[in-house]
Amino acid sequence: MKKLINSPETVLTDALTGFAAAHPELAVDIPNRVIARAVRPERPKVALISGGGSGHEPLHAGFVGPGMLDAACPGEVFTSPVPDQMLTAAQAVHSGAGVVLIVKNYTGDVMNFQLAAELAVEEGIEVRTVLVNDDVAVEDSTWTAGRRGTGATVMVEKIAGALAERGAALDEVAAVAQRVNAASRSFAIALTAATVPAAGKPGFDLPEDEIEVGVGIHGEPGRRRERLRPANELAAEVVDTILADHDLAAGDEVIALVNGLGGTPLLELYVVYGEVQARLAERGIRIARNLVGNYVTSLDMAGFSLTLTKADAELLELWDAPVATTALTWS
Amino acid sequence: MKKLINSPETVLTDALTGFAAAHPELAVDIPNRVIARAVRPERPKVALISGGGSGHEPLHAGFVGPGMLDAACPGEVFTSPVPDQMLTAAQAVHSGAGVVLIVKNYTGDVMNFQLAAELAVEEGIEVRTVLVNDDVAVEDSTWTAGRRGTGATVMVEKIAGALAERGAALDEVAAVAQRVNAASRSFAIALTAATVPAAGKPGFDLPEDEIEVGVGIHGEPGRRRERLRPANELAAEVVDTILADHDLAAGDEVIALVNGLGGTPLLELYVVYGEVQARLAERGIRIARNLVGNYVTSLDMAGFSLTLTKADAELLELWDAPVATTALTWS
Amino acid sequence: MDTELALAWVREIAAAVERQEAQLTELDSAIGDSDHGSNLRRGFNAVMTALDSPEPTAVGAVLAKTGATLISKVGGASGPLYGSAFRAMGKALPEEKATTAALATALAEGLLAIQQLGGAAPGDKTIVDAWAPALAAFEQAVSQGLSAAAEAAAEAADQGARDTVPLQARKGRASYLGPRSIGHQDPGATSTALIFRALAQSARTA
Amino acid sequence: MDTELALAWVREIAAAVERQEAQLTELDSAIGDSDHGSNLRRGFNAVMTALDSPEPTAVGAVLAKTGATLISKVGGASGPLYGSAFRAMGKALPEEKATTAALATALAEGLLAIQQLGGAAPGDKTIVDAWAPALAAFEQAVSQGLSAAAEAAAEAADQGARDTVPLQARKGRASYLGPRSIGHQDPGATSTALIFRALAQSARTA
C-alpha cells in the first residue's frame, strides 16, 4: 500500500488538521470531528448536517458553507461517524429553526444518525432525517439493506441547502431534500479497487481486463464482473441502467453528475460525459446542468458514477442559487 | 491498461467533445483544438493564451474564463500542441491589445510556441512569451533543457489573468507573469507512474515500497528513487528542497499549492497540506493563500507536488481578484 | 459474574480483537468494506481506557460503560449494534453481581437491542446468526453454571458464525453483493463468536 | 532523386514508423514520456494524407509538404524539429529533380534547421547524434551515387543512435533525468536512423 499518510490510525486527524489549516473560513473541531461554518446565521435558519465515513472527499466537508451544509461529521475511513459527532454538530449549528440530517443509506450511517437524532431531540432540538438512496445497482427489496446513497447526496445537499438559506421552514427543507432524492438515480463502474489504509491492500483483486459493475463507494465488490469495454459502451450501459429505473421521458431535463471515484483522470471523465450526453440526447433527454469531476469518491478507486436528477424549474432555480464551499462555488 | 476511453487515438477529441457539452459558456473548437471564452471583451484587453500536452487537466482548459486565460490549446496526451492551434487561438481572442503566451518550459512546448509566435507576428498580432520554469528538481544549467514548468502555471495564469482583466498593457501583463514565475518554486514526489493511453503501460515500474523523488508531470522517472516514508517526512523533504532554492525568510508570506498528480485522494492531500503548513510555520513562513487539490495532474499518477510563490500585497490582491473558470472560481 | 469477571471478559474481548484484527478485516474485505477489525480494535482500545478511570464497581456498570464507549468510538454498523447490546446488558444487571440466570437474561436483552436497532432476523448473515444460537445454548446450560454455559455459548457462536458461510446476506453492507455474498463467513458473526469465546475463557480462569 | 523517389522515401518512413511505433515509444518511456512512437505515427499518417491530394510534382514540394504537415500535426519536440528539417530540405531543392550532391546540401540544411531550433550539439543525446554522422557519411559517399551514399548514411545513423546509449542527455525531456538518462538509446536518434534507413531502402529499390 502506498499512501501519503503518517499512519492509518491518524489519517483522519491529520487530514482534519490540514483541512483546518487550509480553510480558516470554516470552524474545524478536530477532537470532536466536526466541520462547521465559522459564522453563525443572523436569523434562525434550518441547519443542514451531513456526515459519513471518510475517504469520499470532498464529500461532506467540502460542501460546508453558505448555500449548502452547515456542518459535516466525518467518520473513520469508510466507517460512519458516531452519534456524538452529530450531536456536537447539531449543538454547534442549531439556531432555533431545527436540524435536517442528511444520511446516506448504509446500515451503519442509519443507526448512528438515528442514535444521534434521539440525543438531539433529548436536547430539545427539532430534527428531520432525510435518507439518500439513489444507487440503482442495489435492488431495493426486503433482500437488501436498501439502496445505497451515493452521488445524489451532492444534489440533495446543494438544493436543500439553497432552500434553507432562503429561510424555509424545517419541513419544507426536509421535503425538498426528499424530493431531490426521489428524483435521483445513480450507478457506478470501477476499474480498480480502493485500498483502505487500515486494511493495507485493495478491497478486491481485479484482472487487467475486467471491471466491477454496480459498485458502491466503500470498496466493496459490485454486482458483477465484466470485461473492460470502450467508454461509449460503458456510458451507454450506465445510462440505460439508470433510465430503466427512472421515470424520465423524452423532453425531460436532468441535472447530471459524472463523478470520478478518486483515481480517474479528469480527461477520462470528460470522455465519459460526452458519451453520457450523447446517449441521453438519443433518448430525448437534455442535461440542463452538470458537474464533471471528483465529488463523491472512494479513496483511490478508478472508475466513475453517473447520477441523474430529474429537474424542474424549482429544482433548477435552487441548484443555480449561490454556493460557497471549498468544493462547490458559484454565484 | 484500464482507462475510460474509446481509443488512444480519439481520447483528446472525445474529451473535448465532452468538455464542450459540459461547458456551453466556453467556445470549444474541437477540430482545431482550441478552448476560448465565448464572449469577446467589450474593450481591447490583453489576451492570455496557454497550452500544453493533455493529461494535466484541469490545466489549461479548466482555467479559461473571466479573470484567467482567454484561450487554451491542448495537445495530444503529454505532447505539446502544434503551432496552428496557438495561431487559431490568437486569432480568436486577440482584441487589439496583444497576446501573452504562457509556456511551460519543455523543449517541445517552447519550440511549438516559438513557431506559433512567429506565425502570429506575421499576422500582425503583438506577442509576448512567458516561460514557466518552477521545478527545482531540475538543475538549471547548460546540462539540461532547463527547469520544467509545473504547478506555478496556476499562479502565473491566475495573477496575470487578473491584471489583464483590469486593462493593463501587454508589457505589464507579461511582466507580472514573469514576476510570479520568478517568485515560484515547485517539487514533486510520485508514488506510482502514469500510463499514457497510446503507450498502454506505466512509464516506469515502481516497487511497492518505493517512490520517485523529483518527478515531472509527464510520467518520466524522477531524479532518484527512495523508500516510501510517512507523509510528514516527505512533506518536510519537499519543503526543505524548495526552501533551499528559494529566497524565503522568516516573516515571508507565500501562496501554496498542494497539488495532486491525479491518482491521489483529496484526503491524503489534506494530510500533506497539514504537514507542509507545519514545516513552513517552523521556518516562520506563513501561507497567506492556498489551493489543495488536483490542478496540474499527470494522468493517473499518485503523488503530489508543492508549489510556493512568494507573495506580496500586489500579488495577493491579484490572486484574490474574481475568477470564473471551470476549475477555479471565486468572487 | 462479579465486577472482576465482567472486567476480565471485556479485557479478553479487547485482547482477542487485537489478535484477530487482520482476520476480521480480511473477512470484511471479501463482502464489506475492510474495516471491521480496525473498527472493533479502535472501539475496544477506547473501552480499555474508559474502564480504567474510574474503574466501575458493578457488573452492570462495566457492561454499560463498554456499550456507551463502543457507541461513541466505533461508528459503522458494528458500533451502535455492539454498543447497544452491551448497554442493554448493563441495564439488565442492576445488582453488583449477576447470577448466571441473570446473565442469560442480559444476553437476551443484548440480542433484543441488536435486533431492534438493526432489524435483522436469523439467517440474514449478521451478528444475530452467532448471538442467537449462543444465547440459546447459554440458556440451556444455565443450570450447569457460568463456565459450562459460557463454553456452550462459545461453541454455538462459533458454529453460528461458520454457518453464515452459505448464507446470502440480507442486511448490512454485504447485502449489496446479492448472491456474491454467498461463500464467505460474516465478519460480525465472527466477532460475536469471539465475544462469547472471551466469556468462556474468562469464566474458566475466574 | 526525383519526385517519385522522394514520395517513396516518405512513404517508406511512414511504413517504418508504423512498424516501429511500439519500439520508439518503449525507448521514450525509459527516458521520456512514452509518446515518440505515437507522435511520429500520427505525423506520418497525416503526411500520407497530405501527399495524396494533390500529389506534389517536385522533390522540394514533397519534402516541404512533409515538413509543414509534421509541424501542424505532431507537436512535442520531434514535430517542430523534423518538420523544420523537412521544410528546410524542401526549400533547399528548388529543381524538379535533385542530384545526389544537391540532396547532400539539403540534408545539411535539415540538420542546420534542427540545430537552430533546438540548439543541440553532437553528444547531447538527440536527433543530432544520428543526423550529423549520417550527413557526414552521405557527403563522403556522394560521388558513389545516391544508393551507396544513402546506405552509408543509414549505417552511420544506426551507429550514431546506438552511440547515444552511454550519453547523458543535455537537451529535451531526457535531460531531466540527469545521470539516469545514461544507458538508454535516444528515441529521436533512433527515429532519425529509421529515416535514413528508409532513404537507403527506397534508393535501392528505385
Ligand SMILES: Nc1ncnc2c1ncn2[C@@H]1O[C@H](COP(=O)(O)OP(=O)(O)O)[C@@H](O)[C@H]1O
Ligand atoms: N442490520 C444488522 N443487524 C445485525 N448485524 C449487522 C447488521 N448490519 C450489519 N451487521 C453486522 O455488521 C458487520 C459489519 O460491521 P462493520 O464492518 O464494523 O461495519 P460497516 O458494515 O459499517 O463497515 C457485518 O458483518 C454484520 O455482521
Ligand SMILES: Nc1ncnc2c1ncn2[C@@H]1O[C@H](COP(=O)(O)OP(=O)(O)O)[C@@H](O)[C@H]1O
Ligand atoms: N533540443 C533538441 N534538439 C534535437 N533533438 C531533440 C531536442 N530535444 C529533444 N529532442 C529529440 O526529441 C526526442 C523526443 O521526441 P518526442 O518524444 O516526440 O517529443 P517530446 O519529448 O516532446 O515528448 C528525443 O528523443 C530527442 O532525440
Ligand SMILES: [Mg+2]
Ligand atoms: Mg465501514
Ligand SMILES: [Mg+2]
Ligand atoms: Mg511528449
Ligand SMILES: [Mg+2]
Ligand atoms: Mg465494514
Ligand SMILES: [Mg+2]
Ligand atoms: Mg516524448
